[in-house]
Amino acid sequence: MSQLLLGYASRLLGCQSRSGSAATTAAAAAILSQQPVRHKSPLQKVRKRGPFPEWTKTDPDPHLFTRHIPKTDERRTKAVRPPGKYQIFSVHYDPIVNSFAGHFVKCGERDKLRDVFTQMMAEIKHIQMARRNAAPPEEKASIEVDPTRVIHKAVENCSPLLIIKHVFRGGFLYKVPCPLRESESQMRAFKFLRIASNVRGTKEHLYRSLARELVNASNNEGKAVHAKLQLHKTCEENRAYANYRIT
Amino acid sequence: RSIANWLLRRRQLSPFGACVNRRGGASAALLTDESAPDRHSLDRHVGLLYRPEEADWQAVTRHFCRPELVRLFDTLGQRALMVRRPALEIGERLAEHAGDGRPCLRFVLYGRRGSGKSLQMGHVASACRRRGWLLVTVHNAHLWMRHSRELHESAHRPGMFDTAGYGCIWLRHFYAMNQEILPGLRVTKELSWNAKESTPAGSSWKEVIDYALARPRYSCAAVQFLIDEIKLGSLPMPTLVCFEVANCLWWHRSGIKNDAIRRTPLQGEEPPWRADITAKQLTLLDAFKQLLDSDWNNGAAVMSVSPQGALFDRLREWMPRKLLGDEGFAYLDPFVPVYVEPYGPAEMSNMLNWYTESGWLTSEAAATDAGRAELAFLSDGNAGELLRIAGEW
Numbered sequence: 328m329s330q331l332l333l334g335y336a337s338r339l340l341g342c343q344s345r346s347g348s349a350a351t352t353a354a355a356a357a358i359l360s361q362q363p364v365r366h367k368s369p370l371q372k373v374r375k376r377g378p379f380p381e382w383t384k385t386d387p388d389p390h391l392f393t394r395h396i397p398k399t400d401e402r403r404t405k406a407v408r409p410p411g412k413y414q415i416f417s418v419h420y421d422p423i424v425n426s427f428a429g430h431f432v433k434c435g436e437r438d439k440l441r442d443v444f445t446q447m448m449a450e451i452k453h454i455q456m457a458r459r460n461a462a463p464p465e466e467k468a469s470i471e472v473d474p475t476r477v478i479h480k481a482v483e484n485c486s487p488l489l490i491i492k493h494v495f496r497g498g499f500l501y502k503v504p505c506p507l508r509e510s511e512s513q514m515r516a517f518k519f520l521r522i523a524s525n526v527r528g529t530k531e532h533l534y535r536s537l538a539r540e541l542v543n544a545s546n547n548e549g550k551a552v553h554a555k556l557q558l559h560k561t562c563e564e565n566r567a568y569a570n571y572r573i574t
Numbered sequence: 575r576s577i578a579n580w581l582l583r584r585r586q587l588s589p590f591g592a593c594v595n596r597r598g599g600a601s602a603a604l605l606t607d608e609s610a611p612d613r614h615s616l617d618r619h620v621g622l623l624y625r626p627e628e629a630d631w632q633a634v635t636r637h638f639c640r641p642e643l644v645r646l647f648d649t650l651g652q653r654a655l656m657v658r659r660p661a662l663e664i665g666e667r668l669a670e671h672a673g674d675g676r677p678c679l680r681f682v683l684y685g686r687r688g689s690g691k692s693l694q695m696g697h698v699a700s701a702c703r704r705r706g707w708l709l710v711t712v713h714n715a716h717l718w719m720r721h722s723r724e725l726h727e728s729a730h731r732p733g734m735f736d737t738a739g740y741g742c743i744w745l746r747h748f749y750a751m752n753q754e755i756l757p758g759l760r761v762t763k764e765l766s767w768n769a770k771e772s773t774p775a776g777s778s779w780k781e782v783i784d785y786a787l788a789r790p791r792y793s794c795a796a797v798q799f800l801i802d803e804i805k806l807g808s809l810p811m812p813t814l815v816c817f818e819v820a821n822c823l824w825w826h827r828s829g830i831k832n833d834a835i836r837r838t839p840l841q842g843e844e845p846p847w848r849a850d851i852t853a854k855q856l857t858l859l860d861a862f863k864q865l866l867d868s869d870w871n872n873g874a875a876v877m878s879v880s881p882q883g884a885l886f887d888r889l890r891e892w893m894p895r896k897l898l899g900d901e902g903f904a905y906l907d908p909f910v911p912v913y914v915e916p917y918g919p920a921e922m923s924n925m926l927n928w929y930t931e932s933g934w935l936t937s938e939a940a941a942t943d944a945g946r947a948e949l950a951f952l953s954d955g956n957a958g959e960l961l962r963i964a965g966e967w
Contacts, residue, residue, distance in 0.1 A: 350905065388853075417939075417948060418939035418942060418944045418945045418948065419939045419940075419945060419966075419967060420935060446965065447965065448966045449962075449966065456649045475937060538664060
């Protein structure tokens with residue numbers, strides 16, 4: 328046992344010698360004479376129940392070495408949620424576009440969808456640039472060409488503020504307008520856009536119909552925005568039952 | 575700290591480190607004023623972008639570009655193509671080779687899918703057109719093998735099949751490409767279409783083409799007659815043959831079954847066994863294959879072999895020996911193989927600069943160092959991939 332402890336101590340000191348030289352033994356003895364410290368796991372101090380903060384750029388990248396971070400730095404023990412499965416560390420990464428892509432995935436074929444989205448964003452550029460070339464000079468600046476910004480605007484325009492939930496009360500089914508969380512509102516927007524871009528049969532590719540629908544929605548036109556406005560209208564009609572909601 | 579530094583130094587030493595400019599971000603694209611492809615030279619113009627002239631573009635270069643690239647140029651309102659080494663080297667050899675009396679010189683462009691083989695052929699073709707050569711270009715041979723419009727039993731070559739629709743389309747395309755040269759060319763012998771009709775010797779090539787367009791049934795025969803004329807070697811100017819995706823000429827399978835033939839079955843005839851029609855049975859493809867042989871003078875042939883035109887068993891291959899197979903390689907041997915390599919750092923940097931300058935890269939990230947390095951990494955120097963990915967940024 329003492330041999331094991333000596334070996335441990337010598338490794339701590341960084342020397343590889345197995346033969347007990349005088350200096351090594353003395354140093355090892357010095358370490359061993361100290362009071363044994365019970366090393367608690369550092370995470371024990373900070374372990375708590377969620378929700379944990381999102382991973383940000385200042386937190387250590389899980390793919391890089393961490394030896395250069397000092398041991399007492401709070402980054403070593405800070406509890407953060409691990410990055411998402413499809414969250415890439417790229418200058419071009421956009422969380423809304425990423426979630427939008429995830430909404431369209433069928434049978435787990437996300438790679439196939441990546442190509443569709445690349446074509447779709449190029450198509451948005453083509454549509455908007457053609458429109459900008461044809462527009463009079465005073466309107467040119469107001470036409471947005473960047474596909475990421477067009478998608479943001481379209482999603483914002485399609486996001487409902489209230490949603491109808493069905494509440495069964497006293498033998499009747501009431502349509503009750505309820506508020507939405509931000510993530511749910513975004514999901515509803517994605518769903519409106521997806522359903523609006525569905526074209527029957529193989530007449531048109533998804534990238535083309537989706538690009539057209541996004542451009543329309545960013546201008547507050549089109550089927551997706553119409554669906555959102557219909558929902559708002561239904562909520563307005565049923566506002567008398569708002570107090571029936573179950574939060 | 576030392577490990578982080580080591581990583582940073584590695585990133586700076588990457589082969590695409592040159593895409594990251596010292597000043598940071600994008601800089602001006604390097605364009606040359608020389609819009610004539612036959613005046614580009616290896617010492618001055620390699621790696622620069624040039625703007626093709628309108629006449630050259632409409633007649634020749636447009637057909638060698640992908641539809642996505644043509645659409646991009648229409649949207650941006652400007653065109654810029656890169657001058658690269660393979661096209662200039664072939665162009666130099668052709669300039670020496672013309673009028674020598676030597677047999678047809680054959681070049682085979684090879685490279686990964688999207689590396690730019692067709693555009694290099696387009697550069698060579700437009701340079702030769704400016705020098706007054708006759709151009710014979712085929713772009714869609716692999717599509718002819720996958721889809722059949724109409725198939726008829728051939729009258730001028732018994733046992734083979736005519737694709738009349740594609741023959742007409744090709745004749746129109748050939749006429750549009752060589753409009754200045756064709757009025758001066760005459761047919762040297764009498765062409766008999768059938769037992770009753772024939773075109774006399776000495777009539778112009780335009781008359782032959784017009785006859786075939788009016789009677790589509792004879793379009794493949796017209797193509798065969800014109801190719802026979804070229805192979806006689808008596809034309810006043812040299813001929814350049816450009817064949818994209820030449821490996822489809824030796825396919826043993828195709829998308830066409832032999833019951834696609836439109837004819838009334840004879841009495842008591844059994845339905846034919848559904849076999850694929852191979853390239854050897856199509857008159858149009860066989861006619862162009864004859865031009866790729868080396869038994870004629872006063873001309874040259876530039877071909878490309880591409881995995882895009884490969885059958886299902888060879889989809890991952892891109893080397894000529896693998897794509898052509900035994901038969902194709904033996905037919906084309908000896909040829910000059912020309913490798914179309916991926917973009918180098920300077921070319922990639924120039925291309926990214928042009929995309930940023932013309933306004934196609936709209937994202938702010940695309941102008942930064944990290945964005946440019948990422949674009950270079952994702953496309954891996956492949957020109958077609960960069961075009962596709964840049965649509966997103």
